[in-house]
Amino acid sequence: MAGEVFSNLITSVNPKVMNSGSRQGIKIDRIILHHNATTNKDVAMNTWVQGGAAGTSAHYEITPTEIIGCVGEQYAAWHAGGTGPADPPRIANPNYRSIGIENVNSSGTPNWSLDPRTITNCARLVADICKRYNIPCDRQHVLGHNEVTATACPGGMNVDEVVRQAKQFLNGSAPTPSKPTPAPTPQAKKNGIAIDNVSKDQATKIVQRVQTNYAWTLLRDKVKAVKQKDGRYTLSIRTGRGKRQEQTRARLSQELKSYYPGYIQSNVALVNGDKDSATLEARNMPASAFNGKNPFDVHMRNFLKDILLDGQTYAEANAYGTYDVRIKGEGFNDHDAAIVLKQIQDLGKAKDLKIDSTHIKGFKY
Numbered sequence: 001m002a003g004e005v006f007s008n009l010i011t012s013v014n015p016k017v018m019n020s021g022s023r024q025g026i027k028i029d030r031i032i033l034h035h036n037a038t039t040n041k042d043v044a045m046n047t048w049v050q051g052g053a054a055g056t057s058a059h060y061e062i063t064p065t066e067i068i069g070c071v072g073e074q075y076a077a078w079h080a081g082g083t084g085p086a087d088p089p090r091i092a093n094p095n096y097r098s099i100g101i102e103n104v105n106s107s108g109t110p111n112w113s114l115d116p117r118t119i120t121n122c123a124r125l126v127a128d129i130c131k132r133y134n135i136p137c138d139r140q141h142v143l144g145h146n147e148v149t150a151t152a153c154p155g156g157m158n159v160d161e162v163v164r165q166a167k168q169f170l171n172g173s174a175p176t177p178s179k180p181t182p183a184p185t186p187q188a189k190k191n192g193i194a195i196d197n198v199s200k201d202q203a204t205k206i207v208q209r210v211q212t213n214y215a216w217t218l219l220r221d222k223v224k225a226v227k228q229k230d231g232r233y234t235l236s237i238r239t240g241r242g243k244r245q246e247q248t249r250a251r252l253s254q255e256l257k258s259y260y261p262g263y264i265q266s267n268v269a270l271v272n273g274d275k276d277s278a279t280l281e282a283r284n285m286p287a288s289a290f291n292g293k294n295p296f297d298v299h300m301r302n303f304l305k306d307i308l309l310d311g312q313t314y315a316e317a318n319a320y321g322t323y324d325v326r327i328k329g330e331g332f333n334d335h336d337a338a339i340v341l342k343q344i345q346d347l348g349k350a351k352d353l354k355i356d357s358t359h360i361k362g363f364k365y
């Protein structure tokens with residue numbers, strides 16, 4: 001739009017026409033900070049273009065080296081309005097009264113980190129906006145998106161640090177370089193693969209292909225035969241809670257009855273339950289069940305595939321109207337993970353998929 005008002009700090013203007021509207025006469029008195037939820041600034045900004053599916057936008061996009069003007073400050077951008085009646089914003093008219101600043105991530109899920117230079121560029125812009133609109137530079141007026149509506153945004157961004165540096169810019173003292181926010185200590189270190197920003201069709205197809213190609217690898221550690229001291233075996237099945245566990249137990253019981261009619265079913269025990277997993281053990285099984293041509297663990301791995309893979313490889317809609325795929329590989333060790341990543345990048349190259357391999361990355365969870 002012509003005559004758009006931007007900070008003098010901008011390094012460029014994105015020429016695309018983005019979603020925006022009138023401020024309804026409401027004065028600007030808040031700055032709301034966001035993370036892109038992607039490491040690709042263009043993917044983020046393209047979702048703000050008028051006519052796109054997401055219907056969102058922001059005034060600025062920040063990267064480690066840029067401050068990009070997207071929606072003129074005199075207009076409202078659609079960045080903090082909440083998702084509907086069940087998610088009322090905690091301040092009135094959040095979009096009409098605020099300037100929304102989006103920041104590109106330096107890493108994807110689960111940490112969604114930001115480069116320290118992005119934080120400093122954001123702080124520089126926050127200071128400039130506070131000065132021009134006479135907005136107090138404090139945590140009541142500079143807010144993270146999640147302080148306005150229920151959201152995981154701004155990801156790994158430390159809003160306190162942005163305000164601290166912005167105050168230093170306003171005082172005329174150069175900010176001390178911010179230390180990168182230490183990544184939260186991971187609870188567990190399992191290997192997964194993330195495919196971000198693909199279409200629904202691409203997401204559906206790749207999920208099906210991954211499940212077909214990697215069922216065995218994904219399930220390897222979930223269904224195991226463990227030799228007991230007395231030479232007999234325990235079949236160990238890591239399953240979920242609730243319905244998944246009931247279904248697993250029912251199928252196990254059915255198969256034990258048909259293949260090992262003499263097996264005493266009270267030897268099946270539920271152990272090691274936690275919040276979302278539990279292990280079923282069929283103890284004291286004959287060694288012959290696992291040493292023959294059709295080992296029972298392999299049989300059960302196949303027979304339980306659909307139940308056990310549910311929630312392991314899936315697609316979910318993201319905030320930008322595209323889809324993200326998560327492949328949580330219980331069975332990928334550190335060595336396998338790199339190989340499987342390469343294989344999945346190759347799978348994505350199929351003619352009917354054409355998923356850019358830079359959108360396919362490994363992650364720990």
Ligand SMILES: [Zn+2]
Pocket residue numbers: 033034035079145151153154
């Ligand atoms: Zn946000």
